[in-house]
Amino acid sequence: MRVYTGDAIRNVAVVGHGASGKTSLIDALAFVSGSSKRHGSVPDGTALTDYTPDEIDRQYSINLALAHVEWQQTKINLIDTPGYLDFLGDAIAGLYAADVALVVVSATSGVEVGTEKVWEFAAERNMPRMLFVSLMDKEHANFEKVFADIRDRITPKVVPIEVPVGEGPEFHGIINLFSKKCHMYKKGTKTGEFEEVDIPSEYQEIFEKYSEVLTENVAEVDDELIERYLEGEEISSAEALAAAKKGMAAGQIYPLLCGSATLTYGIRALLNKLKELVPAPTELQPRMGQVWGSAEEVEVVPTDDGPFVAQVFKTISEPHVGDVSLFRVWSGTVQNGAEELNGPRETTEKLNHLSVAQGKDREEIAELHAGDIGVVAKLKNTHTNDTLSSVDSPTVLPKIPFPGPLIVMAMEVSQRGQEDKLVMGLQKLHEEDPTFQHEYDSELRQTIVRGRGERHLEVIVGRLERKFGVKAQLTRPGIAYRETLAGKGEGQGKHKKQSGGRGQYGDCWVRIAPLPSGQGYEFHNKIVGGVIPGKYVPAVDKGIQEAAARGVVAGYQVVDFSVECYDGSHHSVDSSEQAFRMAGIQAFRNVARSCKPVLLEPIVEVEVWTPDDCLGDVMGDLSGRRGHILGSEPDKGLLKITARVPEAELYKYSTQLHSMTHGRGTFSWKFHRYERVPPDIAKEVAAERAKEKETANK
Numbered sequence: 001m002r003v004y005t006g007d008a009i010r011n012v013a014v015v016g017h018g019a020s021g022k023t024s025l026i027d028a029l030a031f032v033s034g035s036s037k038r039h040g041s042v043p044d045g046t047a048l049t050d051y052t053p054d055e056i057d058r059q060y061s062i063n064l065a066l067a068h069v070e071w072q073q074t075k076i077n078l079i080d081t082p083g084y085l086d087f088l089g090d091a092i093a094g095l096y097a098a099d100v101a102l103v104v105v106s107a108t109s110g111v112e113v114g115t116e117k118v119w120e121f122a123a124e125r126n127m128p129r130m131l132f133v134s135l136m137d138k139e140h141a142n143f144e145k146v147f148a149d150i151r152d153r154i155t156p157k158v159v160p161i162e163v164p165v166g167e168g169p170e171f172h173g174i175i176n177l178f179s180k181k182c183h184m185y186k187k188g189t190k191t192g193e194f195e196e197v198d199i200p201s202e203y204q205e206i207f208e209k210y211s212e213v214l215t216e217n218v219a220e221v222d223d224e225l226i227e228r229y230l231e232g233e234e235i236s237s238a239e240a241l242a243a244a245k246k247g248m249a250a251g252q253i254y255p256l257l258c259g260s261a262t263l264t265y266g267i268r269a270l271l272n273k274l275k276e277l278v279p280a281p282t283e284l285q286p287r288m289g290q291v292w293g294s295a296e297e298v299e300v301v302p303t304d305d306g307p308f309v310a311q312v313f314k315t316i317s318e319p320h321v322g323d324v325s326l327f328r329v330w331s332g333t334v335q336n337g338a339e340e341l342n343g344p345r346e347t348t349e350k351l352n353h354l355s356v357a358q359g360k361d362r363e364e365i366a367e368l369h370a371g372d373i374g375v376v377a378k379l380k381n382t383h384t385n386d387t388l389s390s391v392d393s394p395t396v397l398p399k400i401p402f403p404g405p406l407i408v409m410a411m412e413v414s415q416r417g418q419e420d421k422l423v424m425g426l427q428k429l430h431e432e433d434p435t436f437q438h439e440y441d442s443e444l445r446q447t448i449v450r451g452r453g454e455r456h457l458e459v460i461v462g463r464l465e466r467k468f469g470v471k472a473q474l475t476r477p478g479i480a481y482r483e484t485l486a487g488k489g490e491g492q493g494k495h496k497k498q499s500g501g502r503g504q505y506g507d508c509w510v511r512i513a514p515l516p517s518g519q520g521y522e523f524h525n526k527i528v529g530g531v532i533p534g535k536y537v538p539a540v541d542k543g544i545q546e547a548a549a550r551g552v553v554a555g556y557q558v559v560d561f562s563v564e565c566y567d568g569s570h571h572s573v574d575s576s577e578q579a580f581r582m583a584g585i586q587a588f589r590n591v592a593r594s595c596k597p598v599l600l601e602p603i604v605e606v607e608v609w610t611p612d613d614c615l616g617d618v619m620g621d622l623s624g625r626r627g628h629i630l631g632s633e634p635d636k637g638l639l640k641i642t643a644r645v646p647e648a649e650l651y652k653y654s655t656q657l658h659s660m661t662h663g664r665g666t667f668s669w670k671f672h673r674y675e676r677v678p679p680d681i682a683k684e685v686a687a688e689r690a691k692e693k694e695t696a697n698k
């Protein structure tokens with residue numbers, strides 16, 4: 001592989017809804033360009049960028065993956081991204097590593113939820129975008145309809161620069177609006193070969209209609225051009241193309257192309273347009289970074305001779321290779337074997353075996369220039385989102401904003417003794433995918449895992465087994481219930497044992513009273529006259545806390561109460577700390593029961609975004625989950641509902657919301673406070689807990 005300088009590089013993230021044909025398109029681009037030896041396919045499990053066992057089994061993309069094509073002295077880096085929203089994190093990482101988003105829209109399904117989502121993310125980053133109508137050969141393909149759909153639902157600034165000749169099984173050519181010529185594909189071609197002909201007369205009208213839209217739109221990019229256009233002057237294809245590039249970079253137009261990855265029709269034209277319309281990294285504005293260790297900002301300029309700055313946008317852990325880091329060079333040039341700095345982790349890393357990736361294959365390369373995308377294995381302590389920079393000019397780039405998790409589950413190992421391996425595996429998987437999180441909850445005694453959806457967590461279970469040999473399963477997560485006391489009480493705790501030799505004697509009297517929510521626990525020593533010697537009072541306190549941790553109603557920790565220890569007695573020989581601790585336990589058990597104990601549950605505040613037409617269903621569902629709706633307001637083109645819902649009722653909510661809103665709804669949540677559980681439900685929780693204890697004791 002030759003070394004490319006920044007001006008001859010293009011970086012394209014291929015994004016879109018699930019099954020829109022992204023992976024197939026990248027495979028076709030790589031094959032037609034000659035950069036890949038075979039034309040792979042997703043159903044056969046041979047696609048260049050769907051190479052992991054997970055992806056081959058499931059026939060859809062799960063991970064971001066890299067490919068590149070060399071086309072007319074230019075290297076086009078292609079980043080394949082998953083369409084399923086469970087794996088949105090990788091789509092976002094792909095967008096952050098690229099300069100242009102190629103949004104793939106199926107010719108039969110048109111704009112879908114995933115299309116809208118990736119469009120929004122690219123828009124937030126102000127990324128230039130182009131669109132590709134895929135699957136043009138498929139039955140019921142309808143270019144005109146998809147174009148209208150994009151215009152109405154995504155952007156009015158979409159401008160077709162190609163028009164298909166025939167659709168579905170009839171699809172056999174593409175009109176190029178810049179060259180005003182038509183490519184007729186050779187039947188049976190495997191590499192997108194075509195014959196260039198004049199536009200067929202029956203397509204003249206369509207050509208003129210679209211041509212006008214194109215010229216008008218690109219002319220508007222340039223004052224001089226629009227003047228000439230309005231005066232009826234001819235605008236050359238070269239001028240139109242240059243204006244289209246400028247307009248695309250500025251977000252004034254979004255070019256639309258079309259084709260079929262299976263038949264390789266339109267693939268050469270797309271390669272040309274990627275080269276011609278996508279800006280080279282060296283043409284881009286500098287990014288802003290921060291000088292490591294100071295608040296000073298620094299421009300990261302995409303030039304070969306600048307100080308080296310690169311960001312890791314994805315890490316993949318491979319069982320026998322260790323971690324593989326995918327990174328984008330934002331400035332400078334890096335040589336194979338160079339030593340670079342990871343400032344925040346206070347480490348330097350040696351970039352041995354510097355490579356570029358073609359699907360699962362890696363090829364070593366002597367150096368990478370500003371704007372290029374590379375791969376390196378076995379970094380010591382560098383993870384997704386870290387910046388590597390030259391030791392002399394330590395820099396940190398802003399982090400990629402990965403979305404937070406939406407679903408919580410518990411995870412158990414199937415075989416005892418694998419717990420440590422589980423933790424290690426989960427940590428590795430978190431490092432390669434920041435949208436996946438895990439922690440051990442010592443109160444629930446469960447490993448809690450969080451992800452973007454059920455499918456996401458199932459994939460994690462699969463990876464644990466394949467990569468780390470840990471068999472695990474997902475279970476329902478426990479809820480951190482609490483208990484508190486609604487009333488006051490007082491009484492005695494006495495521990496007395498006489499069993500030959502030295503006995504045990506502890507005796508205390510306590511008053512217990514509720515405290516306001518969130519106040520915690522207070523202990524007041526009100527002993528007078530040394531009826532309990534000072535050295536034993538802390539033992540009473542300790543005993544009370546121990547008993548409170550075990551609960552009264554259902555075995556959950558009792559919170560928010562105060563204790564006054566006001567009386568008691570002791571024995572000069574038999575009293576001990578241990579005996580007073582036992583007395584404290586007894587006192588709490590005796591008294592708390594009469595203090596109207598109640599069960600508390602965590603309430604979370606959720607924000608749910610839903611399309612208007614699903615509002616009724618979503619509200620109804622929240623109420624059914626014992627939710628209390630606080631209000632709704634328009635937000636981000638949807639309706640945002642704010643509600644408070646018991647955490648116990650939110651199990652698998654993301655799955656339900658997804659199905660109610662056909663994937664268009666999203667939500668986020670945060671802990672609000674503890675509230676009393678209604679009595680009938682409290683009974684069920686207590687019964688459930690008792691059952692758990694019984695099974696645990698068996």
Ligand SMILES: Nc1nc2c(ncn2[C@@H]2O[C@H](COP(=O)(O)OP(=O)(O)OP(=O)(O)O)[C@@H](O)[C@H]2O)c(=O)[nH]1
Nearest residue numbers: 018019020021022023024060061083135260261262
């Ligand atoms: N007829 C036809 N089928 C295609 C074409 N491109 C892709 N397909 C099929 O459409 C299905 C989905 O294609 P993929 O390439 O996996 O789509 P994707 O966008 O990568 O999907 P995700 O990875 O799930 O986001 C596969 O069965 C492909 O074989 C095409 O041009 N024509």
Ligand SMILES: [Mg+2]
Nearest residue numbers: 022023060061
């Ligand atoms: Mg795919």
